[in-house]
Amino acid sequence: MSVVRPVGEATSAPAPAAAAGGPARSRGRTALSYLLHNRSLLVGSVLLLLVVLIALVVPLASPGGATAIHGSAAMAGPGGGHLIGADQFGRDLLARVAVGYRVSLFVALGSVLLGLVVGVPLGLVAATSPKFVDGPLMRVMDVFMAFPLMLLAIVVVAIVGTGTLALMLAIGVGYIPVLARVMRAQAMETGQESFVEAARARGASYWRLIVRHIAPNSMGPVIVQATILIAVSIILEAGLSFVGLGVQPPTPSLGLMLSTGRDFMATSAWQVIDPGIAILLAVLAFTLLGDGLQDWLDPKRRVIGR
């Protein structure tokens, strides 16, 4: 019971769309072939895979390896029984880096998650609320943003103490205003789009507009920002642990390894080189990933590719 008949033959095929780089081609592209075009995403994911693999597999392969003392191997160089060397107590550096990665990633993901869970809803509400809600909310965020992340983290550590969970909280608190701001700016822009008005005109509710239309169309920059903040977290965690405010021994941490390794730099440089490279790899992985995601998350740019 078709109410309207097809109009003319000009409408028979989606020819205009095909000319515009159309559906057929974009669907032909597999995820893999896209990945090959997006270098940042490719290199970032490979590095991340490496980091995660080290973090997951190495401690499983040699349980307790990170703290086991082998006097004979003290300050051993790379090769032999210890792939990337051993520290002054003969503890395997690879095993320590791996556990350090676990702590690092745990803290980094936790802190960014905290920032997202609190910051994103705040940003969305601020963007869609009248001035008397938006204004005060964002001024509070501004106050938090006025403090450097490290300083804010030190304050939180001073209040709640050291340890992995405390670190997560300490770093994550600083991310709330950052992510709320990005979300708000993006959501305000999306809110002006005519598809939002069209959805409203079709009877979508306030929350439906936010959750279904505004949020997904605003998440791109937020996800990119969050990915880069993971990299920032890794550096912050290493920094805080370096000065003794983060992870406490005997738990290995990349920052802690750097800190104790300093004393042996002249005789056993691997103790600082290894954790240094480890931090570099992880930070690079997330930074590149953030860059690559920026392109990937935009459906328009994804089709056109590069």
Next chain:
Amino acid sequence: MSCLLEVKDLTVRYASSDFLAADSVSFQVSAGQVLGIVGESGSGKTTVGLAVLGLLPATATVTGSVLFEGTDLIGLKEDQLRGLRGRQMSTIMQNATTALDPYFTIGSQFAEILRRHRKLSRDEAREETLRWLRAVGIQATHRELRSYPHEFSGGMNQRVVIAMNLALSPRLIVADEPTSALDVTVQAEILGLLRELRDESKAGMVLITHDLGVVARLCSQVIVMKSGEVVEANSVTGLFADPQHEYTRRLLGSLPGRSGTRPPDESVTGAR
């Protein structure tokens, strides 16, 4: 003929402006009838359309009444309006590509509307979507359903939007410049679709446009707006045969091919 929509003395003022965006605008639309609102940019025609849908920004001050089947929409709460939007009244916007959510596929957003407004199951909604897309001349398969709006042309997206309107079968449709963003050949096809929409759905339609050609082909009644005021209300035949207002005459005179003798410096806006 029963009166579907009756707008009486609608006056709108935006907070940012000293001028009235709409000044005592009155008109009526019956079911199955298309009312054209014509006028130049800034004449207030879009404002009237938004007021009818209750979509004016909170900064606008509105007086007068917009009676939709006897209910005054002015002063109605947002959630009461929401109950009307969709199944009772809907809209077709100028740029269909931006009127569709770029983040979701055509199929998913179309089906979602059907599931929400008509409580269809996932599978039923998908079949309905296909059926309606085919009804507006898109050779839709499951492949097309997985396309994103930016992969469709503007004309195809406008078809999708019209199909959504058909599927919801609202009593009143406000179409704001539905063909202006399209090129001429596609315009003709979309006009044809709108005409069928008018004939088959029995919905009342408010068609906002600056294009008198569109008015001639779709509308039965026309109001001409200028600076927020209605300067002429006429039937389409009357408007073209015997325009009452000087401004309307000049508007008609501005159509290419109608009056080749028009001096180049005589602008439409200059009319008082």
